[in-house]
Amino acid sequence: MVETRILRIDPERPDPALVREAAEVVRRGGIVAFPTETVYGLGADTYNEAAVRKVFEAKMRPVDNPLIVHIADFDQLYEVAVDVPPSAASLASRFWPGPLTLLLRKSARVPGVVTANRDTVAVRMPAHPVALALIRESGVPIAAPSANLAGRPSPTTAEHVVRDLYGRVDLIIDSGDTVYGVESTIVDLTRDPPVLLRPGAMPVEEVERVLGERLVIPPFARGLGMADAALAPGMKYRHYAPLKRLTVVEGDYTNLDGYARKVLEVVLDAATRGSRPAVLCSTETADIYRAAGIRVVELGPRSNVFVVARNLFKALRAIDEMPDVDEAFAEGFEEKGLGLAVMNRLRKASGFTIVRV
Ligand code: AMP
Numbered sequence: 229m230v231e232t233r234i235l236r237i238d239p240e241r242p243d244p245a246l247v248r249e250a251a252e253v254v255r256r257g258g259i260v261a262f263p264t265e266t267v268y269g270l271g272a273d274t275y276n277e278a279a280v281r282k283v284f285e286a287k288m289r290p291v292d293n294p295l296i297v298h299i300a301d302f303d304q305l306y307e308v309a310v311d312v313p314p315s316a317a318s319l320a321s322r323f324w325p326g327p328l329t330l331l332l333r334k335s336a337r338v339p340g341v342v343t344a345n346r347d348t349v350a351v352r353m354p355a356h357p358v359a360l361a362l363i364r365e366s367g368v369p370i371a372a373p374s375a376n377l378a379g380r381p382s383p384t385t386a387e388h389v390v391r392d393l394y395g396r397v398d399l400i401i402d403s404g405d406t407v408y409g410v411e412s413t414i415v416d417l418t419r420d421p422p423v424l425l426r427p428g429a430m431p432v433e434e435v436e437r438v439l440g441e442r443l444v445i446p447p448f449a450r451g452l453g454m455a456d457a458a459l460a461p462g463m464k465y466r467h468y469a470p471l472k473r474l475t476v477v478e479g480d481y482t483n484l485d486g487y488a489r490k491v492l493e494v495v496l497d498a499a500t501r502g503s504r505p506a507v508l509c510s511t512e513t514a515d516i517y518r519a520a521g522i523r524v525v526e527l528g529p530r531s532n533v534f535v536v537a538r539n540l541f542k543a544l545r546a547i548d549e550m551p552d553v554d555e556a557f558a559e560g561f562e563e564k565g566l567g568l569a570v571m572n573r574l575r576k577a578s579g580f581t582i583v584r585v
């Protein structure tokens with residue numbers, strides 16, 4: 229057990245004295261859970277091997293699953309990466325700070341423990357004022373994965389972090405809810421054409437617009453099956469998973485009413501087998517399940533998938549907390565914009581238990 233302190237920092241106007249306190253923990257080789265605009269991260273001084281190792285231990289994360297290096301200015305980019313291609317410079321100048329992670333060649337300064345001994349490094353500049361202030365004040369790039377126990381849904385509030393990591397980390401910064409609620413988009417720029425390793429809060433379409441070319445989108449980036457470990461090391465593990473069984477029910481969303489009725493059949497079928505199901509669904513279709521007496525967790529409107537993404541991990545955790553629910557069925561969403569990230573997370577969370585109706 230580690231003694232865990234909790235520090236409440238205003239996300240809009242971070243109190244410099246509190247940020248200094250948190251940065252002091254990083255500088256002394258401690259590990260700190262901090263808010264970003266995507267999800268909460270668990271950070272350590274990138275250049276301190278022992279500190280980075282503590283991140284893996286606290287999360288019980290396999291050591292072959294590399295971390296993202298979070299930076300606060302462009303000098304730090306050239307400190308941790310080499311051979312930075314022009315495409316990286318254009319994406320970074322357009323989207324940083326923001327929820328886009330770039331995979332680049334790693335510099336000798338970054339210890340192997342951060343990158344799982346690969347010759348590449350994942351880098352991003354987060355847009356959250358507390359994250360940026362913390363990195364600046366620490367004076368070093370902060371290596372961080374999401375601040376959850378390995379395999380669990382990523383934390384979108386400090387309460388989620390407390391639930392998973394209290395007693396395992398030195399400090400938890402509480403700045404309320406994160407903005408996007410899904411992790412950053414990861415693009416591998418060491419390959420030509422560039423490859424999408426993980427869809428996330430930055431829509432792929434926007435990245436393609438700036439690059440002027442299409443990304444390669446491997447099936448695993450859509451959440452369809454396991455990743456090739458050589459390409460995306462962390463992606464082979466079960467991720468985002470609730471403890472209860474989750475099934476994703478996919479179909480034709482252009483005929484929404486007909487689709488939801490078919491989902492309802494699948495759900496009622498489970499109920500007749502004696503299971504007590506809940507449905508994760510869109511605002512538009514929620515009443516169809518409610519009318520049939522099914523427990524509903526609304527994710528948000530299909531017309532604004534941003535909201536769906538934002539609520540997703542919270543909803544997955546909520547299912548686990550419902551005493552009268554045995555399993556969950558999730559509606560599918562169109563794989564456009566943030567919908568691609570939503571479907572990647574849902575399919576992976578289900579352990580690829582996908583039904584087509
Ligand atoms: P997390 O922030 O918890 O979502 O974890 C960061 C993710 O970034 C990992 O799961 C990796 O798949 C990915 N990542 C980080 N570094 C690399 C790298 N060098 N090569 C490929 N993927 C990486």
Ligand code: MG
Nearest residue numbers: 373374375382
């Ligand atoms: Mg993670």
